Amino acid sequence: MLRQCFDEFTRLFAHACFLISPTGIILRSNAAAAQMLGQGGDLLAGRNITELTATPAGTVGHYLKRCLQSREPVPGGLRWRTAIPGREVDCYCHGYRLLISPDEKEPVLLLRCQLREQAGNSFAALNQTLENLRVSHHKLIRKSSQLANEILEREEVQKKLAESHERLMTVLDGLDAVVYVADMQTHELMFLNKYARDALGLIGSGVGQICWQTIQKDQTGPCSFCTNQRLVDAEGNPTGVYRWEFQNTQNDCWYDIRDRAIRWIDGRVVRMEIATDITKRKKSEQVLEQKNAELENFTYAISHDLKSPIITIKGFLGSLVSDARSGDFERMESDVKRIAKAADKMQVLLDDVLELSRIGRLVNPSAELSMTEAANEAIEDLAAFIKAKNAVVTVEANMPPVFVDCHRIREVMQNLIENAIKYSGSQAEPRVEVGSKVLADGQCAYFVKDNGIGIEPKFYGKIFGLFEKLDPHSDGTGIGLALVKRIVDLHGGKIWVESSGHGNGSTFYFTLPQQQSALED
Incomplete structure (x- = not known):
């Protein structure tokens, strides 16, 4: 810093100036000094002043010592050798003791030299100028010291703020809720906690990505349901928490969401969202x-x-x-x-x-049940009815077993077989087939197929309703298929009907658990 100051103020006048260490080494010189001695400035730096003066070395050393001990300018005279052999110049000099910084113990010496024939009243003005520069230099050092302290204090505050921010991020990262922070202007993600990354199936931190591209899907721009405008007032100041519910388009989960605008560590106003999974609710x-x-x-x-x-x-x-x-x-x-x-x-x-x-209130323990045996037992219970209707019922041998409430599944089988015969229409010989098939997804489905009156597609959903009967004059209360559906639903299965329409018969399919029943979980 002192060398820069030296270069600045030595441009103000044409006198030769030297910056000299306590041991007499020339640290820096101006252009006037190089011109006076007939040597380049780079040739002067690093040389001892005694090498360049014709004045006895003892006299030079004594003068330098007096200058370094005094807090006032010390006048003196030195004879300098020039680059021209045999040519020497006498100079009237002033030495100034300078400190690089308040903490420095070793001062440096500013030596200003003017040829004696040029010396005159200008020395007083120059001395005053140099004194002013010296005072300004000390003020600059004090100001620099104050500034350095302020910088240290600010760095300490920033360090504590960063530590506090890191602790907050650690807490948020451990929450069992989706937490993310996004820039309200650019929509750039600035933080996602582990729960959010796992819930959205993200690889990496997600930081730097765009929120509407990462947290939602099939968006061509900022979400129409974005809450940014609700979180700040007209002046851009945070307005508090905004709470809402939404089904995420990325994972189809429902969330109870709390959004709020906050000031981020870098000063930006950002949106923080904390979303709790309420899909089960x-x-x-x-x-x-x-x-x-x-x-x-x-x-x-x-x-x-x-x-x-x-x-x-x-x-x-x-x-x-x-x-x-x-x-x-x-x-x-x-x-x-x-x-x-x-x-x-x-x-x-x-x-x-x-x-x-x-059904659903009184549940028997799950056990393995052979669907072939269940069908045969249903046929035995319906023997009189089957004989009266002149019906033929065939059962597939060795159908895959299931783990179910055996009593209820026998009810399912009996209801479906009885319905198939009941709605045989004008068939002289109603035929019913009980069997199983493997579906495209690998599940095993059981079926009861008849050659009866059939069902129009528009009635597929209606027939499983309570007290629903397609033929209002038929026997029964219309509860049978509703009961069947409820039993299958409680086992975690599915039931549906397929038919080619009126007069083409119907096939009722249903699935059941092939392993330990959900009823016991």
């Missing part, structure tokens, strides 16, 4: 909504189906009173039979409803 809500809808339909169906026998009973009770008064016992007997039949219908309906309500 959402699925439970959907199941609950479905159950509520089923309950509403169930209530409506029950009230509707119970009205019919109740109306019948009330109507024939009136007739019964009238017949009793007229003494028409034959009609009274007929009325009582009709009332009994209506009561029996109510009993069957209530029994079926009770059976349906028990």
